[in-house]
Amino acid sequence: MSYSRQNGPPDVTQTTAEGHPEGPRDRRTIVLMATEDAVREALSTVNDPEINRPITELGMVKSVEIGADGAVAVTVYLTVSGCPMRDTITQRVTEAVSRVEGVTAVDVTLDVMSDEQRKELATALRGGQTEREVPFAKPGSLTRVYAVASGKGGVGKSSVTVNLAAAMAADGLKVGVVDADIYGHSVPRMLGADGRPTQVENMIMPPSANGVKVISIGMFTPGNAPVVWRGPMLHRALQQFLADVYWGDLDVLLLDLPPGTGDIAISVAQLVPNAEILVVTTPQQAAAEVAERAGSIAVQTHQKIVGVVENMSGMPCPHCGEMVDVFGTGGGQTVADGLTRTTGATVPVLGAIPIDVRLREGGDEGKPVVLTDPDSPAGSALRAIAGKLGGRQRGLSGLSLGITPRNKF
Numbered sequence: 001m002s003y004s005r006q007n008g009p010p011d012v013t014q015t016t017a018e019g020h021p022e023g024p025r026d027r028r029t030i031v032l033m034a035t036e037d038a039v040r041e042a043l044s045t046v047n048d049p050e051i052n053r054p055i056t057e058l059g060m061v062k063s064v065e066i067g068a069d070g071a072v073a074v075t076v077y078l079t080v081s082g083c084p085m086r087d088t089i090t091q092r093v094t095e096a097v098s099r100v101e102g103v104t105a106v107d108v109t110l111d112v113m114s115d116e117q118r119k120e121l122a123t124a125l126r127g128g129q130t131e132r133e134v135p136f137a138k139p140g141s142l143t144r145v146y147a148v149a150s151g152k153g154g155v156g157k158s159s160v161t162v163n164l165a166a167a168m169a170a171d172g173l174k175v176g177v178v179d180a181d182i183y184g185h186s187v188p189r190m191l192g193a194d195g196r197p198t199q200v201e202n203m204i205m206p207p208s209a210n211g212v213k214v215i216s217i218g219m220f221t222p223g224n225a226p227v228v229w230r231g232p233m234l235h236r237a238l239q240q241f242l243a244d245v246y247w248g249d250l251d252v253l254l255l256d257l258p259p260g261t262g263d264i265a266i267s268v269a270q271l272v273p274n275a276e277i278l279v280v281t282t283p284q285q286a287a288a289e290v291a292e293r294a295g296s297i298a299v300q301t302h303q304k305i306v307g308v309v310e311n312m313s314g315m316p317c318p319h320c321g322e323m324v325d326v327f328g329t330g331g332g333q334t335v336a337d338g339l340t341r342t343t344g345a346t347v348p349v350l351g352a353i354p355i356d357v358r359l360r361e362g363g364d365e366g367k368p369v370v371l372t373d374p375d376s377p378a379g380s381a382l383r384a385i386a387g388k389l390g391g392r393q394r395g396l397s398g399l400s401l402g403i404t405p406r407n408k409f
């Protein structure tokens with residue numbers, strides 16, 4: 001169809017009926033033509049899958065060209081070459097642009113950011129800060145940080161961490177997990193996070209699974225190689241996980257600590273002094289004594305203990321349903337009472353989780369029981385604890401209230 005000057009350029013986005021020399025009843029359709037503004041607006045609805053912010057804000061749209069036939073060519077910058085999200089980004093861009101009126105075809109070309117562009121992006125993601133700093137330790141931080149500790153290994157600390165994280169994310173909170181159990185990292189598998197983190201300059205994009213962002217040393221070691229690191233290296237790794245990972249605005253960050261009272265617990269206290277300690281123990285008295293020792297490190301580091309979780313608290317007999325106290329009873333309360341005495345602040349038992357085969361299976365398969373079987377005894381106990389921790393008020397201490405004192409005249 002051709003257009004007279006009178007009708008204007010063919011960038012009109014509506015169909016009209018108007019007068020025509022051949023008679024008023026002749027109905028003409030003006031070809032719908034996409035505008036660059038409309039295409040860019042559509043692109044602003046496309047989030048980068050890892051950073052979770054619009055690609056337009058991240059400087060990822062290199063160019064937009066619209067042909068006379070309505071075919072749109074978009075060139076998108078990837079943050080790194082071989083970005084694992086390239087297909088997702090292409091698909092999202094194609095879908096968003098195809099929805100713009102007048103677009104007849106979409107062609108997406110991928111380019112890669114220069115070092116300079118990556119630096120700018122990393123600085124922008126740090127909120128303009130070029131220096132590395134731990135965002136959760138800043139006075140205005142609204143993220144609640146829980147360091148999950150235990151005395152002995154194998155008491156279910158990682159299982160508890162992963163399930164609490166998944167339950168809070170299912171409740172709509174933005175949740176991250178740092179697998180700080182450097183020697184026994186198991187969180188990614190338990191959460192089903194098998195992706196590798198992408199790096200933009202020295203900023204790391206954490207993979208996410210079941211709505212939870214997660215970072216682990218296991219994502220940086222080849223295969224199942226053991227990590228043989230000493231204190232200062234562990235400290236640097238933890239600092240990187242906290243300062244160099246792009247977490248975005250989290251409601252809750254959970255740190256899965258190694259068992260015992262080692263270097264990492266002290267590093268956590270230095271790097272995130274506002275982290276609150278969550279102690280996991282079994283009902284066994286011997287385990288409780290060690291757990292109490294691990295918890296009481298909080299006295300030296302001046303950290304708060306948010307509570308105790310008793311895991312493996314009995315097992316329902318598969319034949320009669322009666323609870324069998326495989327690991328004895330009372331360990332959780334013993335730890336809570338002991339820590340209350342040591343710290344002088346009330347330390348509650350937040351809940352007791354029974355032994356449940358589904359919890360173990362969920363961990364092996366990367367499907368947390370709180371999601372697959374939320375009403376199972378273990379699932380509902382974990383969800384109740386998550387509700388207590390996730391529902392707590394964010395701290396306001398040290399926050400600017402945005403009040404400007406009035407001048408006195």
Ligand SMILES: Nc1ncnc2c1ncn2[C@@H]1O[C@H](COP(=O)(O)OP(=O)(O)OP(=O)(O)O)[C@@H](O)[C@H]1O
Pocket residue numbers: 150152153154155156157158159160181184186258259311312353354355356357359360361363364378
């Ligand atoms: N309540 C439970 N019911 C059944 N199995 C459980 C329960 N809690 C944990 N497990 C299983 O016990 C094993 C140890 O759990 P997990 O790895 O979470 O412990 P951990 O304290 O983090 O150990 P470590 O610190 O040594 O890594 C896992 O196989 C896990 O699936």
